[in-house]
Amino acid sequence: MNFSVLFITMAIAFLITVLLSPIFIPFLRRLKFGQSIREEGPKSHMKKTGTPTMGGIMIVFSIVITSLIMAWKTNPVGVSYELWILLFVLVGYGLLGFLDDFIKIIKKRNLGLTSKQKLLGQLIIALIVFFVLRYQGFPTYISIPGTTIQLELGWGYAILIIFMLVGSSNAVNLTDGLDGLLAGTAAIAFGAFGILAWYGFPQNEVTIFALAVVGALLGFLVFNAHPAKVFMGDTGSLALGGAIAAIAILTKLEIVLVIVGGVFVIETLSVIIQVISFKTTGKRVFKMSPLHHHYELLGWSEWRVVTTFWLVGLVFAALGIYIEVGLN
Numbered sequence: 001m002n003f004s005v006l007f008i009t010m011a012i013a014f015l016i017t018v019l020l021s022p023i024f025i026p027f028l029r030r031l032k033f034g035q036s037i038r039e040e041g042p043k044s045h046m047k048k049t050g051t052p053t054m055g056g057i058m059i060v061f062s063i064v065i066t067s068l069i070m071a072w073k074t075n076p077v078g079v080s081y082e083l084w085i086l087l088f089v090l091v092g093y094g095l096l097g098f099l100d101d102f103i104k105i106i107k108k109r110n111l112g113l114t115s116k117q118k119l120l121g122q123l124i125i126a127l128i129v130f131f132v133l134r135y136q137g138f139p140t141y142i143s144i145p146g147t148t149i150q151l152e153l154g155w156g157y158a159i160l161i162i163f164m165l166v167g168s169s170n171a172v173n174l175t176d177g178l179d180g181l182l183a184g185t186a187a188i189a190f191g192a193f194g195i196l197a198w199y200g201f202p203q204n205e206v207t208i209f210a211l212a213v214v215g216a217l218l219g220f221l222v223f224n225a226h227p228a229k230v231f232m233g234d235t236g237s238l239a240l241g242g243a244i245a246a247i248a249i250l251t252k253l254e255i256v257l258v259i260v261g262g263v264f265v266i267e268t269l270s271v272i273i274q275v276i277s278f279k280t281t282g283k284r285v286f287k288m289s290p291l292h293h294h295y296e297l298l299g300w301s302e303w304r305v306v307t308t309f310w311l312v313g314l315v316f317a318a319l320g321i322y323i324e325v326g327l328n
Helices: 003-030 043-048 056-074 081-107 115-135 156-175 181-200 204-224 233-250 256-260 262-281 291-297 302-326
Strands: 141-143 150-152
Touching: 003 056, 003 204, 056 081, 056 204, 056 233, 081 115, 081 156, 081 204, 081 233, 115 156, 115 233, 141 156, 156 181, 156 233, 156 262, 181 204, 181 233, 181 256, 181 262, 181 302, 204 233, 233 256, 256 262, 256 302, 262 291, 262 302, 291 302
Parallel strands: none
Antiparallel strands: 141 150
C-alpha cells in the first residue's frame, strides 16, 4: 500500500468530520443534547454544562464511511472479515455509549447505563468477536514484544480478548475528561498502530481503518479543542476504546497495546489506586482521579494538562513502535 492511499484515507475522514460538524453541532444543540457535569468534579467544569455531547456519532460515521470507501477502492474482491470485525466493534461499543449518553440526557443526570448493564453489553460484543475469530481460524498465541517468543493460550485467548476489549473501552472512556484530551491522545495511539499495521501486517484494511480513525479524530479536534464546542461522549470514547483493542488483537500486538496506550493505562491505574487507598486507609493519593483532574487541581491550566498528556502519549507511541520495529 503506497503512501498516497494512507494520506487520502486520513484526508477523507478529516473532511467528512469537519464538514459534518457545523451541521451536526447546532442540531445537537436544538435537541438540547447537552453534557451534564458531575458535581464532584472540578468546579471549573460547571461552565461546560450544556455543551453539545454525543459528537462521537460524527466520528463513528466518518470512520465507517471512509473505511468502506477505501477498502473497496484498494480491494475490489471484497471487504475482509478483519475490517468487518473492526467496524462491528466500533459500532457495537458506539451504540452502547449512545445508550449511555441518551439516558444521561433524557434523565438530565450524570449516570446513564448502570455498570452491570454496560459490562454485559461489553462482554457480549467481546464474546462475539472471539467466536468469529475462532471460526476464521485466527491464531490464539500472543507474542512477546522485541523477541521471537510466542505463547499459545488456546481457549484462554477468549479471556484475553474479553479483558482487552472491556478494559480498553473503559480505560479510554476514563481519559475523556478535558477538552481535546482523548481526541488527541487517541489520534496518536491509532496513528502508532496504523504505522505498525502498515509496516508488519499484510492486511491493508486494518491500516486503512486505523488511519481513518486518525483523520476523523483530527477533524473532530477542530471543534473539540479548548474551549470545546462539542464533546464526543461515551458514544465516541467507548467506540474508540473497543476499536484500538480490536486493532491490537488483529495485528497480534496485544501486549504492545499496553505501551502505545500508556496514557490510558496510567489514567486507569490512577483511579484504581485512588479507590483502593481511600477504601483501605481513608486517604486519597491524588487530589482527584482520573489523573488529569489531579493536575488541574494543582493549578495547571486545562490546555497545559492536555498538551502534556499529548506529549506523554507521543513518547509511549514512539516507544511502542521502537520495541516492535526496532528490536525485531
